[in-house]
Amino acid sequence: MTWPLTGRTQETRLIEAALLDHDSAGIVVSGAAGVGKSRIVRETLTAFAARDWLLHWVVGTSAAHKLPLGALTPWTATSGDDSLELVHGVIEALTSSEAPVVVAVDDVPLLDDLSAVVVHQIIHRRLAKVVLTMRTGEPVSDATRELWKAGDFDWLDIAPLTPEDTERLVRLAVGGPVDDVAAQRLWMLTEGNPLYLRLIVEHEVADGRLAYDNAVWTWTGDPVIPPGLVELVEARTGGLPEAVSDVIDVLAVGEPLELRSLTRITGAEAVEEADRRGLISCEPVDGAVHARLAHPLYGEVRRRRAAQTTLRRLRGVVASELAATIPRDDVHAVVRRAALSVDSDLEPDVNLLLDAARGAAWMLDLPLANRLAEAAIAAGGRVEASLIRAFVLSWVGKGAVAEAVLADVDTDTLTAVEQARVTYLRAVNLFFTLADPDAAVALVDRATSIEPPERHCFDAFRCVAAAALGDPQTARALAHSFDASLLPDHLERRLTAWAVTVACGEAGAAAEAVTVASAGYPIPVRAFIVISDAHINALLLAGDTAGAQEVAEMMRGRAMASRGAPFGQIAIAVTGQAELGAGHLDQACTDLSTALQRVTAWNTATGFRYRYEILLTTALAMRGQTHDALVAQAAMEAHRHPGWRYLDYARAIAAGWVAGAQGAVSEAISMVRKAAEIAGSRGQYAAEVMCLQTATQFGDASTAGRLHELQGHVEGPRAGIAARFADALGCSDGRELEVISRHFEEIGDLIAATDAAAHAAICFRAKSLRGSSLRCSLRADALAETCGGARTPALRRCTDHLPLTAREREIVMLLGTSASNRDIASLLKVSVRTVESHIYNAMAKTGAMSREELGALLPGGNGQLN
Template identity: 50%
Template sequence: MRLSWPLIGRTGQMRSIESAIAAPDVAGVVVSGGAGVGKSRIAREALSTAEAQGFQGRWVVGASSARSIPLGAFAAWTGHDASETVQLVRGVIESLAATTSPARVVVAVDDAQLLDDLSIFVLHQLVQRSAAKLILTVRDDESVPAALQEISAAGRFERIAVAPLSLDETTALLTAALNGPVEHSCAHRIWQLTHGNPLYLRNIVEQEVADGRLAQHRDAWVWAGDPVLPPDLVGLVESRIGTLPGAVGDVIDLLAVAEPMELPVLARLADPAAIEEAETRGLISLEATGSNVHARVAHPIYGEVRRRRASVTRLRRLRGLVAAELARSDDADDVRVAVKRATLSIESDLPPDTDLLVRAAHGAVWLADLPLADRLAKAAVAAGAGPEPNFVRAHALSWLSRGTEADAVLTAMAAGDLTDVDRARLAFHRASNMLWVLGDPARAIEIVNQQSAVESAEAHTYLDAFRVVHRFATDDPQPAREAAHPLVLGDLPPVVGAEIAWALTVVSGEAGQATEAEARAEWGYRAATRRFDAPQMRFNIADAHLTALLLAGRIPDAGEVAHGVGSQAADLPGEAQLLAAAVAGRAALGAGDVELACRLLGQAALGLSAAGHGMGWGYRYNVVRVSALALLGEVDEAAEVLAALDTIARPFRSLDYEVSLARAWVAANQGAVSEAIAIASGAAERACAKGQFGAEALCLQTVTQFGDRTCADRLNELAALVEGPRVAAVARFAAALHDSDAPELTAVSQVFEGLGDLIAAADSVAHAALIYRRHGQRGSALNCSTRVAALVQRCGGLVTPAVQQASQRLPFTGREREIVMLVGQRLSNRAIAERLCLSPRTVESHIHRAMAKTGTKTRDELAALLR
């Protein structure tokens, strides 16, 4: 499959070249970078741009094969009748510089470092004579002839370094080339393999698409399996690596199977002189990290090629050598080192170490590498390690949304010889998998109830805890809270305690008890760090913690939670970064940054759904995404996502009030405001019936934003039930709207802005503008409309019924706007007249007309409209 590859991520370089070509005092541009980063593409695009602007373009290519031939690169411009060198050079210069119009000439030379001396002399003369502008590309890893370096002395040259594409730029390029969104982990894997090198990226992606491993799944491109490097790319990489002495090859191959590796470890396994030669050749890179230096293959593709060329027995031997050396190191039992040792050992010539494999499987869960945890646990089971690795396998498979496999592992364990506690533990894990992954709440509680005969108190803890979780999951929050009272969180196994803490954080937060929710969340965070099988729950706990803070109106605190999650997820693989993006997206929406929220939630929901979490995390964050899209004005897309959610049979946590608010925002921005009010009001009533008073307050806030004037009394009652500053602000908002008190609505807007809720701030002042307008107070209405516009801009775009109604362009002509701006600078009429070359009387007339149009009475009121 041939794909179209646009130029992405190079806007800055293209602008710099364009500016240099246009500048009369600049002779040209030198574009430098590593092999395959896109120097040639940039030069070609820059030449085409110059030609479109009227320049005459010349394209020249340096090549090793032409280097021994004088003027080899300029063969197309040499005359046939010239016999002497001077005549040849003069002819080439005249041919290059010749134009059929007054237009200047631009000569682009690709791989200029490969030019022969005479060709370089031609370039030198073009610069000295100002006969043409030059665009030169040079490779970072090749020596540049001194004569070429001297050209820059003949005229000023701009130097532009081209780096590989970043992850975001790679994702954007993939999205454009594949004509559709790319699942986050897919883009990340491609970027990790190619390091953003466009040449490698293009070769690999086209091969993977052609072979069907990179394919569209629903709405996103997903990459399954391991890449197969195209033969042309393999040949290209091997030519760059070159023929290696055996000792240098050992260095590369050791790193290919076990990078990154501390330099002292590598030096004990390989010849130090060979390590130095590998670094000198640019085949490995050394990176200082704290007090250590780590070695890596210079590019992941190099390692991929070496692994594919080596024999299986050689790779197994090398892995065994590294694993054995790591076992002798002082930090052999560090979790990351243990995971690396075990990972190397299962594909080495070493005998299995069951204790290491079990510890490493737990460690891989801790590091959020669940596929690796499954591999290590499976190897431990095969080596006869007992029931523990099966628990790890089931845990990993369940969190990977491979629920059927997880249930098969746990069902097989039930036939074994288990202790009372292990039977209860198994029931808890199997029921949790049945509930959250397989979506069968009835069967889940049945599994737990079948184990009621267990005798020990510790065993009953597992069963009682799941009953709490089950009530929470089936939308029965108050009974869940009551059932949790006998449980002592500190006595629960960490994986159980973390899940209970999540459930209780949600229940407390939605009830409006932010202090209690925070305490539950903090305990849950501690539980999630106490054992290897609980860390994934930290993201659920953070989401619940964030909900409690947003409902309370503690929006900056919610942002801190999101920041903390992002820091924790930064170095974790799998879905961790998607979950961090989702939490950050929710925080952004709560703060009114609608554009950022749409971007983050779209990335997260798409990636999580593609990874198999469509009923769980994908659904949860698509619900919030619907609201964000509607608020950004993307109502059609919001309606499409909402319709897709309606087709998903989700048998747990209906997210009733959140789904209802998303549905209400779609209806409102489709123009059905009365329907939106009815939807949000119904959600408020249902939240009240379940004791979800914090959620009820948010629903009534939304109803008020839509223009309903009936919520003040109930919000005053909620002020006594719900913690945090939001409910008091919303009560003031509702009362002011009921009384048509525009000044109070304006003051409430300031309160919401102080809380960090820019959306509510915009809506409250928008209602003030509408009231002023109805009363004929045009100046005050325009002041409020101006504030609305400023808040909308801070939101990155915002569409609500109130904002749309309040939006009104200021009725100034261009001259009037100019004068009003100067009035705002405290200039007198005479000073303005001098500034604009007008008479003072003309300035005074413009100001009088502007005041008449806007209903303002003073110069300060007039100037305030443009602040």
Template identity: 40%
Template sequence: MEGMTLVRDDSPSSAATGVWSLAGRSEELERIAASARGRAGPAGAVLIGPAGVGKTRVAREALRAAEQRGALVRWVAGTASARELPLGAFAATVKLTDLDPARLVPQATEALLAGAGPAGAVVVVDDAHQLDELSAVLVHQLVLRKAANVVLTLRTGETAPDAVTALWKDGHLLRLELEPLSPQETATLVETRLGGLVDDVAVRRLWSITRGNPLYLRQLVDDELASGRLRQVVGVWRWSGRFTLSPALVELVAPRIGKLPQNQRDVLDVLTFGGPLEVPLLAELTGARVMEEMEDKGLIEVCQQGRRWQVRLADPMLGEVQRMRTGALYARRLRRRIASALSARGGRRADDALRHAVLLLDSDVQPDAVLLTKAARRATELGDLALAARLARTAVYVGGGFESRLLLGTALGWTGRVAEAGSEWAALRTLAQTDVQQAQAAMARAKVLAWSGRPAEAEAELAAAAYATNDEAAALELAGVRSVLDAYLGRTVQAAETGAEVLAHPRCPSAAVPWVSWGLAMACGGLGRLDGIEKALRRIESEASGAGLHQLALVVMSSMRGLLLAGLPDQADRIARWFREQCPDSPGRRSVDIFTGFMSAESASFRGQVETAARGYRQAVAAHHGADPNGWIFTGLVGLTTALGMRGDPASARQALQAMTAEHHPTYVYLAPNVLIARAWVVAAEGEVSEAAALARKAAGVAASQGQSAVEVFALHTAVRFGDGTVADRLTRLATEVNGPRAQIAAAHAVALAADDGPGLQAVSVRLEQIGALLLAVDAAAQAAAAFFRHNRRGSAQTATARARRLAQACEGARTPALAALTAPPEITRRQREIIALAASGLSNGEIAQRLVVSIRTVENHLYRASTKLGVSNRAELAALIDEA
């Protein structure tokens, strides 16, 4: 992958060429514009919201739009200093010569509106809560007389003059509450600014810190861009590292803290260094009354987490400023105080132990090894491996034993620090006193060896441990891990048999359940056995509380794969939602976010949402660029290559294919058919549809050799999409062996294609649409249209064509060979179109002949016949005519 555009690690601002646009405010702007167009309703609007929410920006945009339609525009700004003077806000806008109080307002009105034409006048008053009483009267008169369209901005929580307040209370002005940006609006705004795809994790982090405040967001993004922490990797903008507040951000936020009394600052301190906290605990530390005062001011939020009510800062920026300003000694003492209160309340949940340990770790008290080990175990379960390593390392330092070392070695290994993990594995062998501990040490090493690309060594480690142990529970857990490795190495039947045997064992230990469920779900998904997937899911769901999110995610992902192969996307999405519900909002759950991103991409790929799928896969690749301990880059590139091929983007798909080949992972043998299918989509995008069909058939043969019958169906169905009518018999047989609707529909599709059966292909398209496989349904409908045309059924061909195009609208710009052929001149045969496409790409007749394994004369004849049919005189015109579609 080195040096390729797909994986370039760009400089911090190389692609940040965009500007800050106005996002999420179209409705407000339209309502303001509507109020200016009509004379019957309110003569303007008042924009109300907290500082930084974008009131001024919306008002400026409304003023700009008014100026473009020819209106006279006036901008007035209320300030604290001008509030001391009569008509002080308007002093910079109008010059008054008559200081008679009775004449001031009429004279100011006349001066303000001088020069207004047929389009009228628009007056914007920014920070109208700062107006003096006479200025407020002037604004009131403008509105009542409908002399101008008036737009006011007011800050939430500020007291405005009565004349201003009456304007919306009496219905003279629209009251528009500007809400903070949503996460999706935040993503749109940041991507426009940066000019490219932004990682979903970065968007969530930006939103969680700024809470959708556009002013904070703009400043934070620009600061992090300048620092290099926000940078583009593999075409994806990612944000890494701990951010530092710039002086500009501090200036924006600090005044709010300066206005707080000391008791409210105490609440701010406690939530900054220990939050979120349960209501009773915070009340014990700071007092209940002050909490109520802060909630009334909108400074804190109370939210329910399960059966508990927790308090957090409503504006996380306040906490960031306070953290920066607080001295280290006070912060360490405060953490110890919070930890002591938490311990005194006797928190029994694993998360309480984790919170307690983290607080003590950064306090002036040294936590004990037992607490640290318990916390490290919980951090591992939550997928926060960096925190788990830190806690486990400290536990080892203060005297922790075998489990502390085991957790440290696991965390280091899973985060790619295999060399560091090696010393921990060596220590584990010395510390292990029982067969169970010896097996645990072997499994920890084998897992990391396998997914860091050394499967043979992993197998040897597991075999040696299994031979040496006399403990039944240890032997069952070793077998569970072995079932996963077998599934990855393409020994599908063996993995399924081992997994079923271990899971059905009456004394199957709880530690083995996540591993054996993973192995069973993965193997049965490949085999096309839904009952095995159901057993694995049912067992892991019943023991989800004892399984870590990392392990739970792997079982769910494997189950999703099987359900999608079976043609059951709704069930796949359902278990993905269930998994997301199990995930707490943890700042360090990077691996969990990657899992959920993969789940979304896989579902989108099945449904034909090629852009969504490509986005998800690209983010997964970017997240591991430079350090990929578990094969995520390879897996992501397999999906990305396929999605780009289905999108009909040959250059990007070929580039992804080259990167995928460079990142080949020796443990991921079960993906060998998918690698060939990805290659098939690349060559199909390049115009070699016959070669694509051959690669899909080859993928089916590899899947069959591994016992992955459901994958074989997938591969053969891909060949059918490329126009291969030779695989109907095999698919018909597989339909009797593989569970789920996909196999039966694929067989019907192949039979109808082989028979050139337009109605049959149309019926298949309907069935594919019903199971949510929209791009597959597009291809079947396009093939139906071609069959109808060949049988001179023009009306039916038009109906099928319309259906294909309607379905394609939901497929985000996908361009498959069948869909491309739909728009080609009907006189052109499939082979002629293939040759024309290759000629259009710049290949000579000889190169085309070599690619397609035909003679040069055959190529020349096809080009001549196509030219004659279409009435063109050269290959350039021919290519243009085909491309026009």
């Protein structure tokens, strides 16, 4: 495995500049152990050697530290007892060349005194350029300090690699793309230290935990710290005074800790000594000073080597300190305290464990929430802990286990409200995670409660079910029958906010959707994850692309503050959703692909995977990546969720774009028109507008009437612009289509703007207005480029100058997929004889001599016929 120097361009240039600067004596390069000081200097100086500089590499070592001229033995005369004579001889050997000379001293604090005298003289007399490297935090003698005082040195502190450079280095080393989760874990464990990174990656690859799977390197399981790395860390943290070791061990189980708390536990002198040795770092946080270990691996190694009894005792000490100093309403502190106490020798506190399990679920640290809930069950908090644990298990896709947990609750001992909460959670688990909406609805219908708030729990579930199944009118009516703020559990309030946002957005009530979503965000179950998806969709359907991107930006900001894996994954997914709505196809494909990789790693059951496979299929097809779109579409169909029927229109739009990418434009129009009809029958009027606009983009000029009707039902600018688009296309009005293109661009729908410009060019060309056609064609091309490589049916037709009818054109494109006449006839729902007739006419018009030659005339329909 090869590890190229990565992310160090700036450092290399600074070293070069210091050596080329006539007024500079050289440069002092410092940095932590393993950060790459020596390698950066060596590779930089190798380039100077290639330019006829003479390079001398001197290494300070512990072994030669007490040996006079031990570091300079290769340049020392074999005889002579006079130290002064020896020094002069070494200086002469190092600097007598007529070529420029650079003396590099690695680990300069380890030089023996006489070697330091030689280097000092070279610096003082400016006989050569000098590069000194030293480890940050190591003791430095007065003799060493005199070296950089003897000349005018530049200084360079080598920082660890950034997360981006870390990912790039690992990708280059393993020879392929690395899953984002794996890259993030590697950076968090190594903090960008190249040596630590290399040792861990090589060890994990050798053991098979870091492996190439489905065209990407993924990391599964917990890392095993390789022996070589353990030795490096123990060389840094071993052999310490007992009091300093206690500081390291306390932070290993409980970091970060307020400095005052750490001092109370271990003593001020020990903390100061650990700080002086560079073993801990201190930083101000919210008016206090927090202490951490200087590197995460120090804690990893100490936890693995220490006795379990010691670790249990220390966890109890830290948990007790947190209890005495941190308010009970600080959710992060409560979670930390409970997590420490579970693995300590303290007696379990049921209330603490319950509060912490809720807090961990809110923080989306789902494995920890599950562990704390299990501990709470064992400690006697059975009902509430079972509800928390079932919620967590359902969220991570373990629906059968969640159902077993809830079925194990003795409902006869519960209050009516508790029974309603158990029923609600069972229904949600059945509906989404176990993908059985009918069973979920039947369970709630069998529940016998006519009094609030129990009845309101069941009405809230029916509201969620109606919205998810594509019945927005029923969902909105149910939502108005109860006060969601009075529901007994955060989960009910959160899902109700999601359901009403979905229903309002689909129905065209964008303002109400925004109001409900905004009110739902403060619900303390990280509600913005699911609500933001519905919020963004409502804004995109209305035509408020800028608003959708603002919500996505909010999600990105909140994801940065959370270490919960699902939060980050959904944040990336909704960002991709907003980018697709804006027409930024390249970024949308990247974000959605990444999100799907991550969602697959923890949850394939609840429907999120299906939801974002719809979007990825659409984005790929819009780019003309037909083969990839077909693969994504197959995955979408394989994971189609019966509880997400409100997305039937989006699935049809995705399928329409795939058909259009293949060249079957008439079939694409038929798909989205049918979806529009179904959406309208369900009261999903905003979704119907989107379907009709898509059909218009494909070239259907018969959508204007219904779009004008929908203007009165749907809020936002999209419906009106789409209606004008259909009017202009029906009248072949190129100038109006130009105007419509700019309107679409103003609301942020760049794909629609591209297609409107392409249709304008086609209209102008049909009227022999070549200048106008060229102008619109160039605009369409520029917009397509801005979109990250859009290749839509309208764009292809815009650049197609063949004398073919629309039907002949799509059959010629389908020939490019190597489809048979029978396959084409089946897709287009015409007879084989009709297909043969169109092929004959197209060959006559174009002069093509074979089916293959004819199919090659219209590129873009790559991939297998679907």
